Amino acid sequence: MKTIILNGSPRKNWNTAMMLKAAQEGAASVGAETEYIDLFDLSYTGCRSCLLCKRKGAERCKCFWKDDLSPVIDRIFAADALIIGSPIYLGDITSQVHGLMERLHFCSLSYDDYASYFTGKVNVGLVFTMNAPKPFFDARYRADCEALAGTFGFLNGAVEICESCDTLQVSDYSKFSMAGFDEAHKKAQREQQFPKDLERAFQMGARLSAQK
Ligand SMILES: Cc1cc2nc3c(=O)[nH]c(=O)nc-3n(C[C@H](O)[C@H](O)[C@H](O)COP(=O)(O)O)c2cc1C
Known part of the structure; x- marks a missing residue:
């Protein structure tokens, strides 16, 4: 089993990344390569x-644009x-995730009958913070998050979402003009709720990486 984890947050060590690293640990716990x-x-x-993916005779489920993605x-x-x-x-979602979705979905979409060219199966987990x-x-x-999850039906696998709400956005709110947020409440959320969210992310990573 191979599990790919994509962080669509610009911050590499904050909430989204922490949830994803928990999901990665969950995937690894059932033996998946991550x-x-x-x-x-x-x-x-x-x-x-460019429409190269729609050319007659072109390899299907392939994005021909030459870049990092x-x-x-x-x-x-x-x-x-x-x-x-x-x-x-x-x-x-962030524009990076949207760009990825455009590319992934479009190159597997048939313009003959709007079916998916993809005949394999990839389970999908979506983490939102x-x-x-x-x-x-x-x-x-x-x-909206569930509707977005539904668009991944073209990958023919299970699709789950895992949200983490009321996240801690900065470590010291007193340094920012963020009076709309109650720092004590945010820190309590981080200590009490976030570990539960991480556990849910771990379990999701394990579940999706164990299902053939
Ligand atoms: C540009 C920007 C727009 C945001 N818009 C929203 C929003 O519409 N709703 C919301 O609940 N949080 C919003 N947030 C807060 C982030 O979603 C939240 O802090 C998130 O957990 C950040 O993830 P990270 O810690 O992985 O960067 C926004 C943050 C930024 C920087």
Whole structure:
């Protein structure tokens, strides 16, 4: 089993990365080979509409644009599980994750009948971290996150989401103009709730990496 983990946060050691590293440990705990990539270290854009993937006779499920992302896309289609993490930015995934999704989805989409060219199976886990408290996530973000998860049906595997709400955004709120946040509450969340979120991420990584 091979599990690829993609960090769509620009921060390499903060909430999203910590959730993803827990998921990576979960994957490793069931014997999966893991590969962890910080998307912000790669140079790429979203789909350039070169349409080489739609050429008659072209290899399918292959992004032909030559940049850092295309080899990663090749490896995703050859993997057994894919775990992508994104902080919520302006109510959405980060632009790096969106760019990845455009490229991954479009090169496996048939314009003959809108079916997926992909005949293999990759299980998908989506990790979302956010400032929003859980009730706000449930009321305002959950449906969009689940809809996004649904778009990964083209990979023919299980799809799960794992959210971490009300995250600690900075280690010392007194140094920032962030009066809208209660530092004591954020720190309590980090100590009491975040370890539970990490455990859920670990379990998700293990589950998705154990299912053939
Ligand atoms: C540009 C930007 C936009 C953000 N927009 C939202 C938002 O719309 N909703 C939200 O709940 N949190 C928002 N946040 C907060 C982050 O989602 C949250 O701090 C997240 O846990 C950061 O992940 P990281 O620690 O991995 O960087 C935003 C943060 C930034 C930097």
